Amino acid sequence: MSENKTSMTERDFLNLGLYGFHKIAYTQWGKSHNKRVLVCVHGLTRTGRDFDALAENLSDIYRVACPDVAGRGQSDWLLQASEYGYPLYLNDMATMIARMGVSEVDWVGTSMGGLIGMMLAAQPNSPIRKLVINDVGPFIPKAALERIGDYVGSNPHFETIDEAEAYLRNVHAPFGPLTDDQWRHLAETSVRRGEKGGLDLHYDPAIADAFKQGDLDDVDLWPVWNQIKCPVLVIRGQDSDLLSADTASRMLTDGPDAELLEIADTGHAPALMDEDQIKFIRNWLEDSN
Numbered sequence: 001m002s003e004n005k006t007s008m009t010e011r012d013f014l015n016l017g018l019y020g021f022h023k024i025a026y027t028q029w030g031k032s033h034n035k036r037v038l039v040c041v042h043g044l045t046r047t048g049r050d051f052d053a054l055a056e057n058l059s060d061i062y063r064v065a066c067p068d069v070a071g072r073g074q075s076d077w078l079l080q081a082s083e084y085g086y087p088l089y090l091n092d093m094a095t096m097i098a099r100m101g102v103s104e105v106d107w108v109g110t111s112m113g114g115l116i117g118m119m120l121a122a123q124p125n126s127p128i129r130k131l132v133i134n135d136v137g138p139f140i141p142k143a144a145l146e147r148i149g150d151y152v153g154s155n156p157h158f159e160t161i162d163e164a165e166a167y168l169r170n171v172h173a174p175f176g177p178l179t180d181d182q183w184r185h186l187a188e189t190s191v192r193r194g195e196k197g198g199l200d201l202h203y204d205p206a207i208a209d210a211f212k213q214g215d216l217d218d219v220d221l222w223p224v225w226n227q228i229k230c231p232v233l234v235i236r237g238q239d240s241d242l243l244s245a246d247t248a249s250r251m252l253t254d255g256p257d258a259e260l261l262e263i264a265d266t267g268h269a270p271a272l273m274d275e276d277q278i279k280f281i282r283n284w285l286e287d288s289n
Helices: 048-058 086-099 112-121 142-151 161-171 180-188 205-212 245-251 275-287
Strands: 009-017 020-029 037-041 063-067 105-110 128-134 191-193 199-201 232-237 258-263
Touching: 009 086, 020 048, 020 086, 037 048, 037 086, 037 112, 048 063, 048 105, 048 180, 048 275, 063 086, 086 112, 105 112, 112 128, 128 275, 142 205, 161 180, 161 199, 232 245, 232 275, 245 258, 258 275
Parallel strands: 037 063, 037 105, 105 128, 128 232, 232 258
Antiparallel strands: 009 020, 020 063, 191 199
């Protein structure tokens, strides 16, 4: 780690929802006084610790904030499952940006985190200056949502971290080729101690309720995409079932100024832990100042 970088610190804040306050936890990398801020937001069942490698690399030029979205990681589980959704997520992220004391941020979002970034970037007077969206776009096919719905909220229990890692290697195989150390990092940051011993996944199973309420359908967010004004880097796993090649291609011609990076031998979603992926993101953010 260079002398310009600092180690990770754990932080949190309270935000108000419809049913009371809830804690949002986040990890922060880089100098606390740095006004250049990067926000990194994870996918549906993941945590902000997914971005440790990316955040450490970029902490010499950014103050990097990696939140655990409500119901995940170290953040509170919500009292009412009906609150798990984008209105609350957007409000939480807007509050975190305000807490950091800056008027603009750059954003990296994987899957759900990319959708949160898209929705924030589409708002009038959005604080998002540059947007990186990882393997998600303004059209999500029903079949991909059904695949995710098959495992989210299943609430498996593990006796050992090795069991948890084996489960994650299977469920998240589309993340792409990862090293043993990277899989172990994902395992160690994806579990919590169970109430009766052993290990459980580090998210509230109730986040799956949205997948169980009626029939799923395609998601069409092209009107949102067309409202985005900032430059966008679109990252796509070459074998992704959530961001199709056709959708990614259309994203380059409709809406904001966008560039596409495709990751070979990867589905949904690239883990952004690979040195080449991190280097590309870093260069794109730096070149576009």
